[in-house]
Amino acid sequence: MVISPVHYIAVPLLAAFTIPLLSKYIHKELARIVPGIVLLYSVFVSIVLMMQVSEVGVISEKIAGWSAPWGINLMFTPFSGFLASLMSVVGFLIWLYSYNFKKIEQSQSQKYHILQMMMVTGAIGIVLTGDIFNLFVFMEITAITAYSLTSFYRERDGAEAGFKYLLIGSFASVMILLAVMILYTQLGTLNMAEIAQNAHLIPTPLRATILVLFLVGFGIEAEMFPLNGWAPDAYSQSPGPIGAAFAGIVVKAGVYALIRVIFTLFDIHGAYDFLIYGGLITMIIAETAAVAQTNLKRMLAYSSIGQMGFVLIAFGIGTKTAIIGALFLMFNHAVIKSLLFMSGSYLTYNSLNKKISALAGLGKKLPIVSLLFGLGAFAIVGLPPFSGFWSKLYVLTAAADQNMLLLIMAILAVSIIEIIYYFRVVSTLYYGKQEDEEIKVQKPSINAMVSMLILGATIIVVGVYPDIITHFLNNAADMLLDKASYIQAVLTQNIN
Amino acid sequence: MNSFFLILLILFAGAGLSFVLGKISSIISGTVAFLSIAAASALFFTQIEMGSFIEFSLGGIQLQWGLNSYGYLFGIIVLGLGTLASLYSISYMQNKERTSGFYFNFVLVIAGMTGIIFANDFISFFIFWEIMTWASYLIIIYSGKNVKKIGIKYMIFSAIGAYSMLTAIVMIKGQYDTFLISDAINAGAFNFIDNIYIPILLLIGFGVKAATMPLHVWAPGAYNNAPTSFTVIFSGAMSKMGVLGMGLVLGHMFTADRSGSLTNFFSGFSVIYLQQTIGWLGGITAVIATLYALIQDDAKKLLAYSSIAQLGYITVGLATGTKLGVMAALFLAVVHGIFKGALFMVVGAVERQAGTTDMTKISGLIRKMPFTFLTALISIIALAGIPPLGGFVGKWMLYEALITESNSYFLVIVIFFSSTAAFLYSYRFLFGLFLGQEEKETEQVKEAPITMIIPMLVLAILLVITGAFPGLIFSPIATAMEFIGFKDVTWNMSVLNNVWGNEMNLTYLGITIGVVFVSIFAFITLKGLKGTRYVGTKDISTSGEIPYENENLTFQINFFQPFVRAAAPMYKRSMNKIWNELGNGLEALFNFTRKIYTGNGQTYALFVVIFLVLMLLFKDTLFV
Amino acid sequence: MKKVLVLVLLVIVGYFLTDTFNLIPFGENRIGNPQDEQTVAGYYLNNTVEKTSVANTVTAIVVNYRGFDTLGEVTVLFLATTGLGSILFRRKEDEEEIERINKPSSSLMQTGSRVLFPLIALLGIYVFIHGHLTPGGGFQGGAIIATGFLLMLISYKNFKAGHTMLNWVESLAGITFVSIGLWGLLTGGTFLENVLPAGELNNLISGGVIPIIYIAVGFKVAAELTGVLDILLNIKPKK
């Protein structure tokens, strides 16, 4: 069997449907192991396909034998492929991390792992699909798993966060659905390539309405201000690894959708400005809100929102360097935020409450976890020689090329705010005054440690030698900007 | 393997190794750190050819590492002082906790500075700059004291500086499409007329590290909070990185050929304005820091403020923009590295032996720590700018430059005032630690171990040598200045000469003073030796009266009270307060913005609808 | 205050919706002449019979052309059930206290339900078996069956939808769907490809894999909806 993009979707689905039976009739542990195998397989698929795609250019996969625009197709381009690979890797690491996460009760772990696996699958589906309605369906898959996982813990206020997320998320799906509907009436097609080809034929007022609906709809998923009321709650109440999954997977998918709509579907100048301003406001509000947080995970959540604002800005600048920077940012955010959430959740778990002040002195008790958290904090604020620096550099360079001095200053001012609150946590961790002498410390399990160490090593390796990744980013940025070849790749597949 | 890589590799490997070995023993870790720095220095001074460079690309960006004469000058400070300080650290840190982290960051800071010296492009410059910054941050908070107050403040200001620098760097990239420093200079990036923002942003960036006026508030606390063996590097070498950058920018700015761009009347003036502003900022820094230095009761804090004051002089020198002024500044930079390094080592030795640096608690250590005192004495003489030691040469050139080559006459007064007031704290330092009454608490104090004495004495001897033969430093400075744009810099081995060609032979002077000194000293000592008895500090006559057993003979508190009373208005305003208020205001604002997230899901939904409606209302203007 | 704001917002939203849909005339033919295959819909109408032998174009679209969507949709349902299970998860030790909160209904109701339930189930099965021929299909049929279960659930306090059974149906139906998809992939075609012969139009056994998939979907939907209803009705009473 030839490895093809559809494996990303089909294999996890098969597994998801099978797991209840397997765990019930063969062995309980399978419920936890099978998702891991599936996600590992996804990583394998990613590696194979990324190697292929750098030779071929675009891998296009027909579903049900119907070529576009009649059937649904999956597009593994350097751009979407990069994101899909990123998601699969992060997804696998999250599985590895949560394999025997102590807080997940045995009987629940089956559901947890299915949901987590499907979350990754849904996000990968969003990235790969070439059909706008199919994108909507995958977005709902991701959303439903996200709602459930957000409210996974009963002890926390997960349900509240989940409900808020659901409320806002429903708005998003309604708007996307309306937009798809109007789009369909105008062009009679749902294939994104064909839409991109003919978008200029839509009457201007309708086009603007469709765009607005898409922007608001996907903006909710991409955590754009003021649509991101759900985000801090969801991040902070979900289980630690799911916070990582939000940062590394779910929001990435939302941003991807937003970018796809703006870059490929409607290449309208105003939309780029929208991204810049929206991103800027998001970043400023979120980062300033993060400063005064007392809850570690909530702080991370706001920081995450701010980072996504930064990503949007980078995409909004729209030049090739900026897109490389934006993709690099997404990569960094996925890796670093995952690390922060993972290590942070061990830290909070071992503190009395989730308050930052309660973390005092954990640097000694959990040396490696604290070190990794510190590493993540250093990296996310963009200190060289860690990977966060390069993305910032690329974006700023791109902004400077466009003479956006004020934008640069705003970004850097926000970075200073970031430094303030991250360093506050790090210094509390190591030098804070300890309130309680004897708290029994829950050491991280070996698999969680491996997972975090992989992320930490990635941060350092990419930071020291970014060429590892810039090659892929370069191709991806080229692909994203080269709308014509995307359209051609989709619409000519019925010839072969 | 290329020597550039090799040196940095040695340093980074040394950092890692000392981190790992630190878990076993502090001494081993320190020795590894020392050896790696010493090895790097040896390579630096023997293996690298001036002017050689290597090019490679990283992340799609062309990078260039090389060594130029300007960098070499600072390389002397960094690696020389680094080697001595790391040797000194071994004993200093012997009995402390968490030394592995300390040595790791210590070597990293050295590596960062070495990298800055090697960097011929802005990106690697910035990378190493940041490595240096965060590694030093980790050392500052190493002690666990005042982490939030001082550590965060240091990081905030460093970030302000670093990010202004980064802005300038990307602007250079945007305008001239290059990251190479030399290309940017040739393209005129530092030419103030064409480009106002780039030089100013860079100067802000470097000004933070050089602790120039409004951005200096982090420095006293940070210098004081770091372990003393690191403060040696911090004050002696790291602050010089700011000087390095400022010299680079200002040198090229003042020597830039502006004949082509003098298109209007004001453009010429703007440079002068900038020059005056920076000069005055430096001058005010010097005065304020001096004033604060002389009211300190803690020797280390006193030196911290003194460092800032000295950096103020250097800034003033750079801002003159004349050959003599810049030379003075660079000379002062080197000499300051030496004597401030020595002084902090002295403080460290006292801290290790006597347990504290609080001058109200210890005094009269002169007989217990004679070598330490000797170092302190020589360094203080150099610091105060008293002939014939190195400090005087720098001060002299600075005044010469200010009076005869620039128009900043009142700046001279400011500098003079500060340097006169510096005598006060110089005396306070020596008196507070080494003279005065011997206290009961310090009875058991012994001289510091040999590994601490050697670096101190080396530095003290260097100070004497630089006083008599300043040409030893003039030589690298002159070539360095040619790199930053000055042509035909002349110098003499041991002769101070000014623009009219009159000269004074410092060797002659130094030897004369030395000979007279030794002979008279010998005369008095020998003549008095017979039958003279040495008495303790309790044995004082006070005009014939003998003090009671419990009479308080210690005078350490409110040392300069009369002066402080007289200068009270100058102590009222403080930059610290202004920054604090700014910070509080911002925090209140941030606290307000986060109230947007009310917690009510319905409100969030309302936000979405409002946003949607707004977008719909303006869709036709936004998305045409 | 808030109400006024909301009303104003609603007016604006309403205005823009009407404004938008004024530009999309109701009942206009936007698919063009199906023979031209200008639009996707035209292509479907023109080719469904010929290429899939499925009478119900909607079914052809749902199950074949856009079968991937349907797979996703089934997954959504599956995930909703799983999610529901995790959200309303009860610990083992609390299990005894579970009690259906509705009161037992009247015997008229109970008897009626008992009579109607098989009929409803039959209707549902009919609907999804004939999904490719007549209006309706897997979803509709599944929903109908679930209605029957709902009726039973609200009539009989002690009626238990067998969890084991539901699990089996759910999983097997899902596995069938995906396996058919993978079958296409394995036989060298594409995922979800119609690997079976198309058959003759309007025969019960026609349209290749389409009816099989739709039957699986029907079972799955029925099981999922029943599962959801069961979970929602089994709330732990408040003490």
Place this chain on the structure above:
Amino acid sequence: MQNFEQYNSIITTGVYGSAIALILIGLYAVLIKKHLIKIVIGLSIIDAGVHLLFVAIGYIKGGTAPIFSPGNEDAVNKMVDPVPQALVLTAIVIGFAVTAVALSLVIRLYKHHNTARIDQIKSLKW
């Protein structure tokens, strides 16, 4: 013809209007009503409105269902657009799933907070 135009506009107003009205009513419920169940109901109403709109746009005047039966193979020209119907099917099921999750969350919230008023469930804020 005049008559038909009038008829058309009535239908338009009727179908589109009722769909949009549903959306607005649902929005009103979501934004104003405090009770969680009512909010969920509001969401469902919005969904219903959107689905109705979706089906409506596929309608073609005088069209028939897109189902081929023996004898009407030529009716292909008169058939309404089948795609929206297929899509709506999917959308409805998704809407159902979301509603189910929402209701389960409401149950949890009610148990946790002892209230179902959204303005009283604000333990997560700022």
Place this chain on the structure above:
Amino acid sequence: MEDLGIKIIGALLTVILAFTVGMTYGGIVRKLTARVQNRRGPVIWQNFLDLLKLQSKKTNIAHGFMGHMAPVWIIISAGTVLMFIPILNGNLWFPNLTFHGDLIFLLYMMVFGSLGMALGAGQTGNPNSAIGVTRGLSQMVGFEIPFVLALVALMVQYKTTSIQDIMDIQAQTGTWMMFANPFAFLAALFASLGMFRYSPFDIVGAPAELASGPVSEFGGKYLGTMMSGGSIFAFIKLTLYVDLFMGGAGFGTGILATIMGLGILLLKTFSLYMVPVFYGWISPRYRTEQAIRYFWGWPTALGVIAVIWAIF
């Protein structure tokens, strides 16, 4: 080499002259002060007698390293500074070292001695010594400001930092600096009040009530050496003022010219010396902070005016 010989002889002559004049002036002031206070007072050469006595005493007590150093420092710095002061302008027998910038050099070198003494006093452990030192240093910061302002005014006015240049300019133009820039002279004159530490600025030594000033722990040869140094310094300061503001002295190298030059130098220095002395007779004592404020008041204002005068 012949030159060098003459120079060495000249240097010795200079030292002897400075020492003699300084000691004598001190004696005169003691006498005059006594007369003003309606006392008989010591003889004019009393200072020489004192010195003789001190030097012949056996030193019995030593306070340590810095105690030895202090007198040495004073005498070294006095001697070094003296070498750079033009006693008689252009006179072969009283040569001086000169270089551009020696003014700055002198300012710092003069402090060298005081610092040495301060350190020596510090080591004795007598708190009163330290108190005296802090007062002295504080006061120094006070009077240095008008003094430096005045010097800067001169330096700026003629764009030079050399005493020799300033003297040459005065000789060429024939105008004394005190007339060319009167404000500078006034500021410097005020500063000189503090520099000589006569009343009202004598709190440093506090002869009346502290009973033991900075020097109280020194005795015998130490005190004697310090006294000699102090006398030389007094002469140095006076000559510096005369050189800078009053045209200096000196007409040539001949015997007659030398004697005339010396006479004029003595006249000028003595009249200048009387200013702080007279002022002291009629003034009560300031506290240190009052003294500092005093110097930062009018004298500084005058100095600023002088600089502005010099610029324009």
